[in-house]
Amino acid sequence: MDMRLTSADRELQRKARDFTDQVLVPLEDECEENDGLSPQSHAAAAQAVRDWDFQAINHTVQDGGLGYDLFQVMLIEEQWGRATGALWDIPWRPSIPLARGTESQKERFLRPACRGDRRDAYAITEAGAGSDHTMVETTAVRDADAWVLNGTKWHVTSGDVADFFLLHAHVEGDPEKATVFLVDKAAPGVRLVRTPKYMHTFVFEHPIFAFEDVRVADDQVLGEVGQGFELTKEWFVEERLMIGARTMGASTRALELSLDxxxxxxxxxxxxxxxQAVEFMLADMAAEIMAAKSMLYRACWQAARGGADRKQLHAMASAVKLVCSETAGRVIDRAVQIHGGRGYMREQPVERLYRELRVDRIWExxxxxxxxxxxxxLAKRGVDVFTGWPAED
Ligand SMILES: Cc1cc2nc3c(=O)[nH]c(=O)nc-3n(C[C@H](O)[C@H](O)[C@H](O)COP(=O)(O)OP(=O)(O)OC[C@H]3O[C@@H](n4cnc5c(N)ncnc54)[C@H](O)[C@@H]3O)c2cc1C
Structure with missing residues (x-):
């Protein structure tokens, strides 16, 4: 069993670490003090993403991305996750279901998003629909040659900088016909309701948007009518693994800072x-990171290079997200404790991570x-996906 990183993987990991240290970390204080970045800093950071060649790490070259496999994407996101202020969200990674679009949808939405000329936001959650997506009340009703969309979406991450949405709606109000629509933010009837404040400092916002009689054409249906839940599930799988990656990067930084x-x-x-009370906290942090990170690497390797199918990946992604985010919660709690009063100061990265890592146990x-x-x-397929191990044959 050879678990070593290839030299190409190692090089990519090093480059992502350098990008974090040289581009993202220097923006942390500005982001914290001003609850975001100035337009100049945003523009400079976006240019840095291009200069470092980190645009759309999660899409194929054919679709305008960089063509990395899931294991490599994970290695990069782990390093980006070290930065506070959710600055890891600066490098755009268009939502993965956009790859399921038609050629003309890719030309209109995905490829410009890969170039950084457009930006998407994924809108599923509503006031009454969170964990249970069947409660979604946003409807799509046919009217002549258009779909008419009505509903209100909550917590739309990066909705402030996005210029189009992947909107999860129910055709004719039927949860069996959950469908994802591609909706331009500038379309008549799209309205910003408000921009709530959250526990963490996040480089972008999570606004609430209303969609009032928004008309979209057939070619703005992503995939097929009724395929919405499947597409949204694909988004969840990628995001859950990337939460695993970023929480491990953040946890590692918290451990390094605490040890120092x-x-x-x-x-x-x-x-x-x-x-010994302090030493043992550090020991627990190190051992728990090792366990969670091993699981993350194994799942992403299996997905990218080990032949895991979509069902196995869906199961593993949940286990990775659960273990990594909960590990990170324990690690960062100890990091704050070890830093004493300084750990409670917003100028300290561990304080910011303490607030920021909390949401990883909630979202996605x-x-x-x-x-x-x-x-x-477990009930459907047994224990093997969790307790087994990939083999050559
Ligand atoms: C900062 C932030 C950014 C977000 N970004 C986005 C975004 O970009 N797009 C988007 O669509 N959504 C986004 N979300 C929404 C997020 O995915 C939801 O908040 C999350 O899925 C939980 O839904 P909820 O808040 O409605 O909680 P609820 O579903 O109401 O859950 C409340 C509590 O009940 C528990 N619970 C619910 N059902 C069960 C069950 N069956 N068994 C056991 N316990 C249960 C939950 O675990 C939780 O503890 C974001 C949220 C936040 C906080």
Whole structure:
């Protein structure tokens, strides 16, 4: 069993780490102090994404992306996840279901999004529909040659900078006909309702948008009518694995900062690292990161290079998201504790990560929903996907 990274993977990982250190981390203080970046900083950061060649890491070359496999995308996102302020969201990664579009949809939406000329946001959640997507009340009703969309979407991440939405709606109000529509933000009837404030500082916003009698043509249906849940599931799988990646990057940074602090900080005449209570917190952080990260790498490797099918990947992605996000929650709690009063100051990365990592147990399916997915997989297919190991034949 050879688990070593190839030299190409290693090089990519190093480049992503350098990008994080040289482009993203220097923006952290501005982002925290101003609750976001100035237009100049945004423009400079976007240019840096192009200069470093990190645009659309998650799409094929044919579709305008960089053609990395899922394992390589994970390696990159792990390094980006080290940055606070969700600055990892600056490099655009158009939603993966856009690859299911027709050629003309790709020309209109995906390829410009890969170039960074357009940006998408995925709108599923509503006031009454969160974990249970069948409760979605956004409707699509046929009127002559158009679809008429009505509904209100919550928590639309990067909706402030997006110029089109992947809108999850129910045709004729029927959850069996869940469908994803490609909706231009500039279309008549799209309205920003409000931009709520959240616990974390995030480089972009999560606004609420209303869609009021928005008319879209047939060629703005992504995939087919009734295929919406399947497409949204594809988005979840990728995002859950990338949450695994970013939480591991953030956890590793928190451990590095805590170890460094514990070695330097002296109380009672010696470094606090010499107190076993502190040393054991660091030990637990290291051991838990090792466990969660091993699982993340294994699942992404299996998906990209080990022949895992979509069902196996769906199950593994839930387990990865659950374990990595919960591990990160424990790691960052200890990091704040080790930093003492400094750990509570917003100027410290561990404080910011403490606020930022909390949402990873909520979005893209809460921890409870991941457990439900895993339980369902166990009931349907048994334990092997979780307890087995990929073999050559
Ligand atoms: C910062 C942020 C950004 C987001 N970005 C987006 C986005 O870009 N696009 C988008 O569409 N959505 C987005 N979301 C929404 C997010 O995916 C939902 O908040 C999440 O899926 C949970 O839904 P909910 O908030 O309605 O909670 P609910 O579903 O109401 O859940 C409330 C509680 O009940 C529990 N619960 C619910 N059902 C069950 C069950 N069957 N078994 C056990 N426990 C259960 C949950 O685990 C949770 O603890 C975002 C949310 C946040 C906070």
């Amino acid at each position: 602090f514990a070695k330097r900080r002296e109380q009672f005449g010696k470094p606090i690292m010499s107190f 399916g809460t921890s409870e929903i991941q457990r439900a997915v895993i339980g369902n997989e």
